[in-house]
Amino acid sequence: MTTKAFSGRLAAWALSAFALSACSQQQGGAAEGDKGAAAGSKGAGDKGAAGDKGGKAGVAKIALLLPESKTARYESKDRPFFEAKVKALCPDCQVLASNANQDASQQQAQAEAALTNGASVLVLDAVDSASAAVIANKAKAQKVPVIAYDRLVPGTDAIDYYVSFDNEAVGRLQGESLLKALNNRPTARVVMINGAATDNNGLTFKKGAHSALDGKVQVVKEYDTPDWSPDKAQDQMTQALTALNNQVDGVYAANDGTAGGAIAAMKAAGIKPLPPVTGQDAELAAVQRILVGEQYMTVYKAIKPQAEAAAVIAYHLATGKPVPTDLTGGKTVNNGTKDVPSVLLVPLAVTKENLKDTVIADAFWTQEQICTAQYAEACKSAGL
Incomplete structure (x- = not known):
C-alpha cells in the first residue's frame, strides 16, 4: 500500500471516529452515559483508564514513549504528527510524551510515571528490547495495552499492536x-x-x-x-x-x-x-548530503502515516472502542512469543534522482528547507 493511500484510509477512520466520538467536547454526555463515561469509558475502564486511577473522569491519557533525540525524526516528526492526530480525534485526550535520550532505565522510569499518572495506553518506541519487555509486562499487569511503535518488542506477550515499516x-x-x-x-x-x-x-x-x-x-x-x-x-x-x-x-x-x-x-x-x-530516515542533513554527492541514498519512511496509525489505534484502545480490523489488514508479526497484529508501511529508497518525487512531493521537507544558500547550486543542478 502506498503511503498516500494509507493516509487516505486514516482520514476515513478519523471521520468515522468523530461520528462515533466518545472523546469529543461532548464526551461524558448522554451518548456515553450507558458506557460508564464517569469511569473513563467501558473498555478503557477495563484497561486501567484515567478515571479509575484518580485522573479526571472521562479524559483518556495516552503515553508516547520515545527512545532518543540523536536521530532528529523523533522530536521533529513522530511526536508532533502523533500529538496532532490524537488531538484531531479526541480534543480532550491528553498525550503524556517523553524522550528517554537513549537511556533504558530512564525510559522505564518514564513508563512507570505514565502508568502512575493514569495512562490508558502506552505507545512504546523502545530504547532496548530487554527493558522494553519489562515495561510491557508492567503495563499488562495493570491492564494497560501497549503499542510497539517503530521497534518490535520481542520476548513478551504484553504487546497488543505493532506499528512500523518492514x-x-x-x-x-x-x-x-x-x-x-x-x-x-x-x-x-x-x-x-x-x-x-x-x-x-x-x-x-x-x-x-x-x-x-x-x-x-x-x-x-x-x-x-x-x-x-x-x-x-x-x-x-x-x-x-x-x-x-x-x-x-x-x-x-x-x-x-x-x-x-x-x-x-x-x-x-x-x-x-x-x-x-x-x-x-531522510534527515534534512542527509538529503542535503545527497544533493552535493557526499551520501548516495537514504531510506524514506513516511513517518506521518506511521505516527497517525499509532494514534488511531491508541485512541481506540484508550476510549474502549474496537480497533478497526482493516487497519492492520490481518497482518501479524511474531515477536517470539505471540503473533502481534501489525501495521507495516512500505519504505522507499531515495537518491538524488527521485528526491523531488518523494520527500519533497510529500512535504516531508520543503524545497525552501533543503535549498538553503549553501545548497542552492546543488539544488539547481538537481532541478529543484
Whole structure:
C-alpha cells in the first residue's frame, strides 16, 4: 500500500471516529452515559483508564514513549504528527510524551510515571528490547495495552499492536542500492556500520542488508554502533580506514546519523571522491548530503502515516472502542512469543534522482528547507 493511500484510509477512520466520538467536547454526555463515561469509558475502564486511577473522569491519557533525540525524526516528526492526530480525534485526550535520550532505565522510569499518572495506553518506541519487555509486562499487569511503535518488542506477550515499516526490507533496500552504486562489482570492498545491537530494529536492518550484500561484495569490516551514535560511527569508520589503508569502495550505514559519522571520518582522512554511502530516515542533513554527492541514498519512511496509525489505534484502545480490523489488514508479526497484529508501511529508497518525487512531493521537507544558500547550486543542478 502506498503511503498516500494509507493516509487516505486514516482520514476515513478519523471521520468515522468523530461520528462515533466518545472523546469529543461532548464526551461524558448522554451518548456515553450507558458506557460508564464517569469511569473513563467501558473498555478503557477495563484497561486501567484515567478515571479509575484518580485522573479526571472521562479524559483518556495516552503515553508516547520515545527512545532518543540523536536521530532528529523523533522530536521533529513522530511526536508532533502523533500529538496532532490524537488531538484531531479526541480534543480532550491528553498525550503524556517523553524522550528517554537513549537511556533504558530512564525510559522505564518514564513508563512507570505514565502508568502512575493514569495512562490508558502506552505507545512504546523502545530504547532496548530487554527493558522494553519489562515495561510491557508492567503495563499488562495493570491492564494497560501497549503499542510497539517503530521497534518490535520481542520476548513478551504484553504487546497488543505493532506499528512500523518492514524493517528487513529497509536493510535489503539499502544493500541493493549500494550494490547498484557499485555496479554489482564482486571485488568491491564494503565497510558495514550497523545500528545498535541492543535495538531489535538494528538487528533486523542488518539481517536485510546481509541478505542483499553477502556473496556479492567483500565485507571487509563490520561494526555495531552503540546507541546509534554518530560520534561512535565516526570512530569506527576511522578505525576501518586505518586498517584498510583507506581502500574502501562503499559504506553500508544503517541510518543517516551513522552515515554522517562515517562521511566525517572519510573527509577527515582526505578521501576523494567519497565512496557511495547508504542511510535511513531522510534527515534534512542527509538529503542535503545527497544533493552535493557526499551520501548516495537514504531510506524514506513516511513517518506521518506511521505516527497517525499509532494514534488511531491508541485512541481506540484508550476510549474502549474496537480497533478497526482493516487497519492492520490481518497482518501479524511474531515477536517470539505471540503473533502481534501489525501495521507495516512500505519504505522507499531515495537518491538524488527521485528526491523531488518523494520527500519533497510529500512535504516531508520543503524545497525552501533543503535549498538553503549553501545548497542552492546543488539544488539547481538537481532541478529543484
